[in-house]
Amino acid sequence: MNIFKIYLKKIKDLILTLNQKGLIQIPKDLNSINVDIPPEQFDSDISTNVAMVLSKINKNNPLELAKKIENILKKNDPNIDKIDIVKPGFINIKFKPIFWNDFLKEIITNYNKFGINKNEVKKNYLIEFVSANPTGPLHVGHCRGAILGDVISNILKFNQHKVSKEYYVNDYGNQILSFTKSVYLRIREILNGEKFPIDNPNLYPGDYLIQISKNIIAENKNINFDNFDNISSKLTSLAISQSLILIKANLKNLGIFHDNFQSETEIINNNEVQNVIDKLKKNNFVYLGKIKAPVDEMKSNWVEREQLLFKSTEFGDDKDRPLQKSDKSWTYFASDVAYHNNKLNRNFDTMINILGADHAGYIKRISASVQALSGKKNKLICKVSQLVKLIKDGKPFKMSKRKGDYITIEDLIKEVGKDAARFIMLNRSSDVELDFDFSKVKEKSKDNPLYYVQYCYARISSVFRHIDKNINDEIKIKSYNFNYSPDEIKILQKISQWPRCIEISSKMLEPHKIATYLYELSSTFHSYWNMGKDDETKRFINKDKKISDEKLVLLKAISNVIRSGMNIVGVSIPEKM
RNA sequence: GCGCCUGUAGCUCAAUUGGAUAGAGCGCUUGGCUACGGACCAGGAGGUUCUGGGUUCAACUCCUAGCAGGCGCGCCA
Known part of the structure; x- marks a missing residue:
C-alpha cells in the first residue's frame, strides 16, 4: 500500500478528467508530476507539485491552479482533513484519523505484504556478483560488492521480481595456470620436502595453499605427482574445486548464497566463444586490426600487432578491444562476451553486474558487446561499488597480496560479525568510498x-x-x-x-x-x-x-x-x- | 592524455532522483536516568552544496568549461 502512488494516480486521473472537460491544458508527458513527502515544518502527510507543472502550459498562476485542484480534491476525498497551498505552488495534504486507521488495519492484517509495490511490472533478473578469481578465499575487498549484490537481490525479490544470483568462475587463463603450479609446488613440498619458492612473484604464496594441497593429496591417493604436465589439467580442476569450497564457505558466513556458479572453462569448451565471434562477425562488429599505443607511458615498448578486434567504439568505448591474443588463444574479454551471450540466451529481462571500482573501466566494452549482441540498450546494468578504506587502530590499513597480510572474510566475520559487516557496508551509497573502521563497527552506540x-x-x-x-x-x-x-x-x-x-x-x-x-x-x-x-x-x-x-x-x-x-x-x- | 566515481557543517555522510527554510551522526556546548531497556532523548553553535557559465516556474541534483581527490587505461582476469 504505497500511499504516494495511490495519490499520484488520483491526481493524474483528476487532471485528465479536467482536461477532457476542457477546463485545463495538460502536457503530453505527465511524468514530472509527483507526490512527495513534505518537509516536516509543514504539518502535512503528502504533497504534490501538480499545480506548478501545469502552470506554464495553462498560463496560469500555480497558486490559483492549486486552489482549483484543492477544492475538487477535498470534495471527492473523505480522507482529507485539510489542504495547504504553499508558496511556489505546492499542495500539501493532511489526512484525517480515519485514513490512518484504515491504513493501519491494512498493514497489520497484511503485514507480510506491506512495502511491496505490487502494481510494478514484474521482471526476471539475472544478477552476477562477487565472481572473484577462484585462486583462494575471499578477502574484505570482495565484501562490499558481495553484500551489495545480495541485498539488491533481496530488494528485488521482496518486490516480487524473479532473481537469479550468479557467480562467474574465472577458471581459465594464466592466473589459473600459476595457481595450479603453486598448488603443485606445495604438494611437492609436502610429499618430497622440496622447499616452496616463496619469493617467486609468479606464484601464490598464501598459506591456505598448504591446506588445499593437503586436501588434494588426501582425496587423491591414486594420483602420481611426479610430473606436472601429466596431471596439470586434472590438478587445475581439483585446485579450483578446493578454492570454491573456501569461497562458498566465506559467502555462507556472510549469509550469501548464489543460485548458479558458471564456469568460464565450460563456456570455452562448449565452443561458445567461437560461436559468439561468428555471430559478431556476421553483423560486422569484428575485424582484424591494430590498436594504437596509449598516449603517454612506455611508448618505446609498444609493439603494434594485428589481432581480432571488437568494434566497441561503435557503442561509445575509447578503443576497439582485442578478442584474441597473439598466440591465438582467446582474451578474457572474448570469453566474457561469450558468457554474456550465454546470459542473453537465457532470456532475462534485465541483467545486473556488480563490479568493483577497479573494474569500472571494463563496463563500456562489455555493455557494448551486449548491445551488439542484443540490439537492445539497457539490457545490462552495471553497478560499481567503490573502494572500502580499512581503518585499524585509527590508521589506514593497506592490504598486500604478496606479503600475505590481507584480511580475509573469515577474519572480518570473526572480528565484527556478519550483521555489522552487512549493515555498515550498506550504510553508504555504493558510489562513495567507504571508511570501514574496525573499532567503530564494533562500538555499541549511536555512532553505530x-x-x-x-x-x-x-x-x-x-x-x-x-x-x-x-x-x-x-x-x-x-x-x-x-x-x-x-x-x-x-x-x-x-x-x-x-x-x-x-x-x-x-x-x-x-x-x-x-x-x-x-x-x-x-x-x-x-x-x-x-x-x-x-x-x-x-x-x-x-x-x-x-x-x-x-x-x-x-x-x-x-x-x-x-x-x-x-x-x-x-x-x-x-x-x- | 583519456575514461569512470567523488567533492555538501571541523570530520564521516544523507537529501524523497529536478522541489519548499539543504538534514543526520561524530566532535564542541547546555540539559534529561527513583523511568515501558540511558546501546537513548531534547536544545545550541556550525553552510557561498569545489569554481565559473547555462537550462528551468524551481538546481546539491541536469548541460557545459575548469579545479581537486580516488580508481582504471596492451594480447592480467
Whole structure:
C-alpha cells in the first residue's frame, strides 16, 4: 500500500478528467508530476507539485491552479482533513484519523505484504556478483560488492521480481595456470620436502595453499605427482574445486548464497566463444586490426600487432578491444562476451553486474558487446561499488597480496560479525568510498547504526515481554478506531514511506536507502519513547501494566517494518541485546 | 592524455532522483536516568552544496568549461 502512488494516480486521473472537460491544458508527458513527502515544518502527510507543472502550459498562476485542484480534491476525498497551498505552488495534504486507521488495519492484517509495490511490472533478473578469481578465499575487498549484490537481490525479490544470483568462475587463463603450479609446488613440498619458492612473484604464496594441497593429496591417493604436465589439467580442476569450497564457505558466513556458479572453462569448451565471434562477425562488429599505443607511458615498448578486434567504439568505448591474443588463444574479454551471450540466451529481462571500482573501466566494452549482441540498450546494468578504506587502530590499513597480510572474510566475520559487516557496508551509497573502521563497527552506540536499529527492535520486544506477549505474536484488534497524537502521526508518516523506500531503492538499485530509512524510523521511535518519561500518556504500558490497542497497533506496525527491512539487509533482530 | 566515481557543517555522510527554510551522526556546548531497556532523548553553535557559465516556474541534483581527490587505461582476469 504505497500511499504516494495511490495519490499520484488520483491526481493524474483528476487532471485528465479536467482536461477532457476542457477546463485545463495538460502536457503530453505527465511524468514530472509527483507526490512527495513534505518537509516536516509543514504539518502535512503528502504533497504534490501538480499545480506548478501545469502552470506554464495553462498560463496560469500555480497558486490559483492549486486552489482549483484543492477544492475538487477535498470534495471527492473523505480522507482529507485539510489542504495547504504553499508558496511556489505546492499542495500539501493532511489526512484525517480515519485514513490512518484504515491504513493501519491494512498493514497489520497484511503485514507480510506491506512495502511491496505490487502494481510494478514484474521482471526476471539475472544478477552476477562477487565472481572473484577462484585462486583462494575471499578477502574484505570482495565484501562490499558481495553484500551489495545480495541485498539488491533481496530488494528485488521482496518486490516480487524473479532473481537469479550468479557467480562467474574465472577458471581459465594464466592466473589459473600459476595457481595450479603453486598448488603443485606445495604438494611437492609436502610429499618430497622440496622447499616452496616463496619469493617467486609468479606464484601464490598464501598459506591456505598448504591446506588445499593437503586436501588434494588426501582425496587423491591414486594420483602420481611426479610430473606436472601429466596431471596439470586434472590438478587445475581439483585446485579450483578446493578454492570454491573456501569461497562458498566465506559467502555462507556472510549469509550469501548464489543460485548458479558458471564456469568460464565450460563456456570455452562448449565452443561458445567461437560461436559468439561468428555471430559478431556476421553483423560486422569484428575485424582484424591494430590498436594504437596509449598516449603517454612506455611508448618505446609498444609493439603494434594485428589481432581480432571488437568494434566497441561503435557503442561509445575509447578503443576497439582485442578478442584474441597473439598466440591465438582467446582474451578474457572474448570469453566474457561469450558468457554474456550465454546470459542473453537465457532470456532475462534485465541483467545486473556488480563490479568493483577497479573494474569500472571494463563496463563500456562489455555493455557494448551486449548491445551488439542484443540490439537492445539497457539490457545490462552495471553497478560499481567503490573502494572500502580499512581503518585499524585509527590508521589506514593497506592490504598486500604478496606479503600475505590481507584480511580475509573469515577474519572480518570473526572480528565484527556478519550483521555489522552487512549493515555498515550498506550504510553508504555504493558510489562513495567507504571508511570501514574496525573499532567503530564494533562500538555499541549511536555512532553505530546497526545497534541503533536493533536497539529499537529490542525495546519494542521488551514492551511485549511486559505484557506477556512475544513481538512476533499476531494481534487481534476489535476495531481500528483511534485518534493518534501528532507525535504518533509522525511515526505513522514514516511507516507510510516504507513502500516508497522500497520502490525507489528497487528502481535505482540503491540498497543504502533501506539502511538510511531504518535508521530514521528508529530515530522517530526512540524520540517518542523518551517523551514517555515526561508524559505518561506517551508510554506504551500504562499504570495497570496494560497496553491500549492504539499503542499496541503502533508498536506492531513499527516492528513489522523493521523486521522486513532487516530481513532485506540480511541482519538479525535480537529481542534482547 | 583519456575514461569512470567523488567533492555538501571541523570530520564521516544523507537529501524523497529536478522541489519548499539543504538534514543526520561524530566532535564542541547546555540539559534529561527513583523511568515501558540511558546501546537513548531534547536544545545550541556550525553552510557561498569545489569554481565559473547555462537550462528551468524551481538546481546539491541536469548541460557545459575548469579545479581537486580516488580508481582504471596492451594480447592480467
